[in-house]
Amino acid sequence: MNYLITISLLIISFVLSLFYTSPLMTEISELGLKKDSLNASLSESKNLFTIFEEKRTKYNNFTDEERSTINKLLPDSIDNVTLVIDIDDIASKYSMKIRNLDLKTERAGEGEASNNAYGVATLRFAVSAPYERFSSFLNDLEDSLRIMDISSLSFNSSDKDVNEYNVELKTYWLKETI
DSSP: OHHHHHHHHHHHHHHHHHHHHHHHHHHHHHHHHHHHHHHHHHHHHHHHHHHHHHHHHHHHTOOHHHHHHHHHHSOSSOOHHHHHHHHHHHHHHTTOOOEEEEEEEOOTTOSTTTTSSEEEEEEEEEEEEOHHHHHHHHHHHHHSSSOEEEEEEEEEOOSSSOEEEEEEEEEEEESOOO
């Protein structure tokens, strides 16, 4: 009789432990996997922070001239006046006058690049010049430090050597910096 009570208590304790501890063991193993994932994320964030600190140190070691070059290449704001003056200076080297100037900047939340970290400004203008001078003008635009893409180019030829060129270009600036 004592054996029967002992065996039944052992069976009851085994069944209870199976139903009670099994879900706890499953939860513990899930939490262990989550802990491993969080530790991996923490390790990755430490690596990224180290890289960020290295880049910031390099940036802080730039000379004023190097920073000026970087800001001209990809400024942190659009300066319409400076942009127009830069292009007009290039055009004046070839005795060309910029006419019919139209500058449009992307507003927040507009345009196809609204989710990008950079903004887009579209500049349209017209110039009159012989082909050779206009070609040299385009080469100087290409060689300038400011990032510009010519998105549209059209022309009207004339009987004279001077043609009318309509240019549309896009330039960029950083919306946010780290």
